[in-house]
Amino acid sequence: MAEVIIFGLMALPALAGGVTVVLARNPVYGAMGLLGSMLALGVLYVAQLAHFIAAIHVVVYAGAVMTLFLFVIMLIGVDRADDQNERLPRQRQLVILGVLGIVATAFAVAFSGRFSWVIAATGERIPQATNGTTVALARVLFSDWVLAFEATALLLTIGSAGAIALASRRGKPVDLPIDPEVTS
Amino acid sequence: MIVTAGWYMGLAAILFAIGALGILIRRNALVMFMCVELMLNAVNLTLISAGRELGTLDGQVSVFFVLVVAAAEVVVGLAILVSVFRNRATASVDELAELSG
Numbered sequence: 001m002a003e004v005i006i007f008g009l010m011a012l013p014a015l016a017g018g019v020t021v022v023l024a025r026n027p028v029y030g031a032m033g034l035l036g037s038m039l040a041l042g043v044l045y046v047a048q049l050a051h052f053i054a055a056i057h058v059v060v061y062a063g064a065v066m067t068l069f070l071f072v073i074m075l076i077g078v079d080r081a082d083d084q085n086e087r088l089p090r091q092r093q094l095v096i097l098g099v100l101g102i103v104a105t106a107f108a109v110a111f112s113g114r115f116s117w118v119i120a121a122t123g124e125r126i127p128q129a130t131n132g133t134t135v136a137l138a139r140v141l142f143s144d145w146v147l148a149f150e151a152t153a154l155l156l157t158i159g160s161a162g163a164i165a166l167a168s169r170r171g172k173p174v175d176l177p178i179d180p181e182v183t184s
Numbered sequence: 185m186i187v188t189a190g191w192y193m194g195l196a197a198i199l200f201a202i203g204a205l206g207i208l209i210r211r212n213a214l215v216m217f218m219c220v221e222l223m224l225n226a227v228n229l230t231l232i233s234a235g236r237e238l239g240t241l242d243g244q245v246s247v248f249f250v251l252v253v254a255a256a257e258v259v260v261g262l263a264i265l266v267s268v269f270r271n272r273a274t275a276s277v278d279e280l281a282e283l284s285g
Contacts, residue, residue: 003187011195018199021218022206034218037199041225044192050232053244053251057228060251065221065258072262073214076269095208103201110190130236132244140241141248152252159256166263 006047014040027073031066038062050132192233199226213265213275217258224254 013036020033038061045054141149199222206219228247235243269275 001185004185007187007191007195014195015198015202018202018222021215021222022202022209027212027214027218030215030218034221037222038225041229044195044229045232047187048192048232048236050236050244050247053228053232053247056248056251060255061221061225065255068258068262069214069218072266075266076214076275092209095205099201099205099208103197106197107194110193130239130241130244132241136241137244137248140245144242145245145249148249152249155256156252159259163259163263166260166267169267 003047006043010040010043010047013037014044028070031069031073034069035062035066038066049130052132052134052137189233189237193230196226196229196233199223199229211276211278213268213277216277217261217265221254221258224250 015037017033017035017037017040021030021037024030024033039058042054042058042062045051045057203219203221203223203226206222207216210216210219228250231243231246231250233243235241235246265275268280272279274280
């Protein structure tokens with residue numbers, strides 16, 4: 001019963017945050033919505049016994065990634081709204097219809113019982129087998145997945161080198177729109 | 185009343201759909217980026233609930249790798265975004281149309 005209450009309490013903010021990201025005109029509000037959504041998802045991870053993943057999810061996503069997002073939003077300005085003119089006719093209506101159709105299909109397939117293992121396996125759920133403590137996760141990570149772990153180290157090195165190479169390039173001088181109040 | 189994995193997967197499906205909707209509707213590259221993060225989060229939730237349901241830790245290990253790749257992706261993507269903004273003074277993807285004939 002407790003899990004039902006936690007699910008209800010956390011699913012609503014997760015969905016509301018996602019809707020905020022899509023609908024908010026100001027990207028800062030969108031970033032705040034995404035932050036709330038991520039914190040709610042972190043609670044849902046804990047409810048599913050993924051303790052270590054929940055911790056690094058909050059630290060990496062809500063901490064590092066969202067800070068980076070807010071930093072870039074502040075850097076390139078928040079006052080630029082999306083341009084409203086439609087380049088493709090009826091794109092928004094068709095997109096909404098298409099995505100709703102895909103979700104409806106997914107739910108229809110799920111409720112038709114084709115994925116019966118989702119319900120069938122609940123009877124023999126072993127909580128200890130999937131208790132994602134740091135020790136349990138490290139045992140799997142450094143035995144079965146050690147090659148992938150090393151590959152992520154390479155990926156992070158390449159990523160940071162690429163970011164430095166992109167950021168330090170000196171192009172032509174920036175022609176930002178000059179604010180008349182500042183120059184006068 | 186018990187929360188099955190289907191509940192979490194339904195929530196993840198809706199979150200993924202919201203993210204896909206945002207990518208297709210919005211024109212601001214930053215907002216599109218945040219929608220990608222939303223979709224990645226939805227997939228992470230699916231992986232964790234599927235792993236719990238199948239009684240294995242591999243789902244959580246997959247989420248760990250998704251987190252690392254997402255962090256690297258955000259770093260490079262935002263660097264590209266800042267670089268584009270320095271040259272064009274815009275973050276709207278509709279303005280980036282030099283390659284169209």
